[in-house]
Amino acid sequence: VIALGSVTRDEIGEWLEFFVNRGVTALGGTPSVLRLWFAHARAAGLELPALRKVLWLGEAWHGQLDDDMAAVAPDARRWGMFGSTETWVVGTNTPRCPADVFHVLPEQLVHADEDELLDFTTLNPDMLNPVLRYRTGDAGRFVTCECGEGEGLRILGRRDSVVQVRGLGLHVDDIIAQVERDPAVNRA
Numbered sequence: 001v002i003a004l005g006s007v008t009r010d011e012i013g014e015w016l017e018f019f020v021n022r023g024v025t026a027l028g029g030t031p032s033v034l035r036l037w038f039a040h041a042r043a044a045g046l047e048l049p050a051l052r053k054v055l056w057l058g059e060a061w062h063g064q065l066d067d068d069m070a071a072v073a074p075d076a077r078r079w080g081m082f083g084s085t086e087t088w089v090v091g092t093n094t095p096r097c098p099a100d101v102f103h104v105l106p107e108q109l110v111h112a113d114e115d116e117l118l119d120f121t122t123l124n125p126d127m128l129n130p131v132l133r134y135r136t137g138d139a140g141r142f143v144t145c146e147c148g149e150g151e152g153l154r155i156l157g158r159r160d161s162v163v164q165v166r167g168l169g170l171h172v173d174d175i176i177a178q179v180e181r182d183p184a185v186n187r188a
Contacts, residue, residue, distance in 0.1 A: 012040045019048055027076075028055030031062045038068035048073040057081040057089075061099035062159065082155060084136045087120040088127060096147035101154050103145065110153060116141055117159055137162055 007015060016037070019027070027037070027048075034056060041048065051073035054065075061080065069076050077095035082102040084090075090110060091102030104110050107124035116139040122132065137160030145152035162169045179188040 009036070009040070012037060013044060013046075016041050016044070016046050016048070019044065020049075021162065023050040024048065025050050026053040026055060027051060028057075029188070030058040031056055031065060032059055035062055035065055035068070038065060038072050039041075041072040042068045043167070048076070051076040054078045054083070057083070060155070069114070084120070084134070087122060087134050087136065090120055091153055094147060097145050097149075097152060098154075099146050100156075101143060103149060103152050105176040110140075112139075112141055115139070115159075116134060118153075 003118055004015070018024075024144070024183065027034070029037075035055065040046075052075055054069060054073075054076050056078060057080065065078070069078070079095065080093040080097075080099065081089045082091045082093075082101065087108070089105065090108045090118060091104045092098070092147070093102045106107045107122060107127075109121040111119045111121075113119070118138045118140050120136065137158050139156040139159045140153050141156065142151055143154045144150070160171075162171055176188045179185050
């Protein structure tokens with residue numbers, strides 16, 4: 001396991017060659033970062049023949065990744081995790097699940113209200129914040145998962161002003177309010 005942290009575009013090619021030479025079997029990150037890696041590999045004509053698993057979290061899956069993965073690493077499959085900084089991992093999905101459906105972990109209690117906003121409660125006493133209830137701004141509904149493993153939680157996206165940029169949650173309303181306080185700004 002190598003935790004790479006932030007990698008510049010100029011470094012991606014060398015890292016990809018390292019992955020090929022070492023027979024790397026798994027790669028993980030947010031979809032926006034994974035898109036950079038796979039798009040670069042595809043454009044350069046590089047293949048990752050040993051890659052089997054692509055682990056993703058933090059953002060919604062992006063369909064372009066399916067196309068790029070098929071070209072660069074045809075034997076790789078996506079494995080997803082859904083959660084937040086407050087709730088940790090709430091659910092997981094497998095390559096057989098739709099990218100927006102997650103199976104809730106046994107130690108998580110999830111409730112969807114009439115507006116489909118989700119509340120999360122971690123029931124594991126070993127977690128940092130056990131038995132605390134969180135409303136994160138995510139919306140969802142319970143559905144029967146196509147994988148055949150029963151009920152899953154379909155994530156419908158955010159219902160607040162938080163957007164993810166390379167894994168960082170930004171509060172758009174806060175940014176706009178801060179910009180509007182600048183006397184040189186007429187409108188934001």
